[in-house]
Amino acid sequence: xxLISTMLDLGAVPATIGSGRLPSARGPLTHIxxxxxxxxxxxxxxxxxxxxxxxxxxxxxxxxxxxxTLYELHYRGxxxxxxxxxxxxxxxxxxxxxxxxFLRRLRAEIDARFGSDRIAPANVxxxxxxxTTGNGPSVSAFLAEHGTMEHVRxxxxxxxxxxxxxxxxxxxxxxxxxxxxxxxxxxxQSDEYGGGNEHAMHCELxxxxxxxxxxDAEYGAYLDVVPGSTxxxxxxxxxxxxxxxxxxxxxxHLALFEMCSVRPxxxxxxxxxxxxxxxxxxxxAAHVVADEWHQVLALEQMVGSLVADEPKLSDDxxxxxxxxxxxxxxxxxxxxxxxxxxxxxxxxxCA
Numbered sequence: 001x002x003l004i005s006t007m008l009d010l011g012a013v014p015a016t017i018g019s020g021r022l023p024s025a026r027g028p029l030t031h032i033x034x035x036x037x038x039x040x041x042x043x044x045x046x047x048x049x050x051x052x053x054x055x056x057x058x059x060x061x062x063x064x065x066x067x068x069t070l071y072e073l074h075y076r077g078x079x080x081x082x083x084x085x086x087x088x089x090x091x092x093x094x095x096x097x098x099x100x101x102f103l104r105r106l107r108a109e110i111d112a113r114f115g116s117d118r119i120a121p122a123n124v125x126x127x128x129x130x131x132t133t134g135n136g137p138s139v140s141a142f143l144a145e146h147g148t149m150e151h152v153r154x155x156x157x158x159x160x161x162x163x164x165x166x167x168x169x170x171x172x173x174x175x176x177x178x179x180x181x182x183x184x185x186x187x188x189q190s191d192e193y194g195g196g197n198e199h200a201m202h203c204e205l206x207x208x209x210x211x212x213x214x215x216d217a218e219y220g221a222y223l224d225v226v227p228g229s230t231x232x233x234x235x236x237x238x239x240x241x242x243x244x245x246x247x248x249x250x251x252x253h254l255a256l257f258e259m260c261s262v263r264p265x266x267x268x269x270x271x272x273x274x275x276x277x278x279x280x281x282x283x284x285a286a287h288v289v290a291d292e293w294h295q296v297l298a299l300e301q302m303v304g305s306l307v308a309d310e311p312k313l314s315d316d317x318x319x320x321x322x323x324x325x326x327x328x329x330x331x332x333x334x335x336x337x338x339x340x341x342x343x344x345x346x347x348x349x350c351a
Contacts, residue, residue: 020079022069023223027062028052033069033094037081045090056228057101058109059330061347064228064235067098071238075165076219099239102232110322119318121311125299127318128252132259136329137336140264143271152271152280153213154345157222158335162234163206163283164219167192169234170254172241180305181251184297188258191290205283212280225346229334233327240320248313249320251306256321258298261291 022038025031032051036044057063072078073086085091119127143152171189174182194200207217216222240250265287272280307314338345 020076022078022080023065023220025062026065028054029062029066030069033066037069037078037085037091041082041084041088042090045088048090048094051094051097053097053101056105057098058105058232058327059229061228063098063101064231067095067102067235068223068231068238070095070098071235071242072220074238074242075168102235102239106236106323106326110319110326113326114322119314121307121314124303124307124314124317128256128259128299128303128321131256131321131325136325137332138264139332139335140267140271142336142339144267144274147271147275149213149275149277151339152268152275152277153215154339155335156210156213156215157346158226158230158331160206160210160215160222161220161226161230162237164203164217165234166202166206169237169241170250173247173250173254176244176247177251177306179309181302181309184302184305185251185254188254188294188297188302191294200286202283202286205286209280209283212277222346225348227334227345227347229327229331233324233331236323236327246316246320248306248310248316249323251303251313252317252320252322253324255298255303255317256324258291258294261287262295265291 022034025034029051032047036048051066053063054060055062057067069078070091073081073091077083077086139155143155147155167189170185170192174185174189177185190196192202194202194204198204210217237250237253240246240253265284268284269281269288272278272284303317307317335345
């Protein structure tokens, strides 16, 4: 697989699923899956049952893209895929195989890093606070101090895979909670969706950032070029969101997201203003304001109330936060390493 030579090439990269179509395959699994999804529902169920899992479910390319694609059937889908595939038994069985591989790999890495001790309900808040200390690599600090226009465009392409669907995966938790935890989540999500104002929705603000940087703002436009490590950060939220069993992990994920947002978002504003593109800052500036309150609301009311209501979810809440920290940290290290070595962090489209 050839890589994009410079970030200046991004302006010429056309949308992949901006037209709503499946991306290019990256290996044997996605070749089989995409051929199946383009066929009538049920016609290739035996083929899907035998799909090979040939690379790393977290950091490879073939398996993460396959899982991302199966999850996307629950979001906006694809123009060349029948909507009935969303709940097809063969597709769901394959998704379960990929999820099991993803979780086994992730659990092994989380336990190796943090240990596997049970979390007492009284310690959940302190465990989440411990993850906000900022000991890992900081993309935002690099961009604020040293970032070039190519760097910020590169970063925006990686982030577009999640930010253009921002808030949607976490919203699946709303019908699965009750009482104060549910009310706190609804308050956070309402702000993410612009309080009902289409133009203030955070996904729309990020689309404005992409346009201001000369990039394609179409949903999923860069799915073909982002690596599997980036896709896995989004697969994580979709996995938690689509399974009621992982509602605690989804809440832990969202809580840490909100608790770690303000300082990086301010740094992105600083970077973009330094580079002379203040028109790209509204998305980040909105988070600086909103997340000052969201971080308190998320920890004290959303997490605190959920722990009080369902203390058995304490382990899952912390696991979700640790998983976010772990996968985002890996993606950040990969990105910073590419920048430090002057090599591309993005893929080019397969033929």
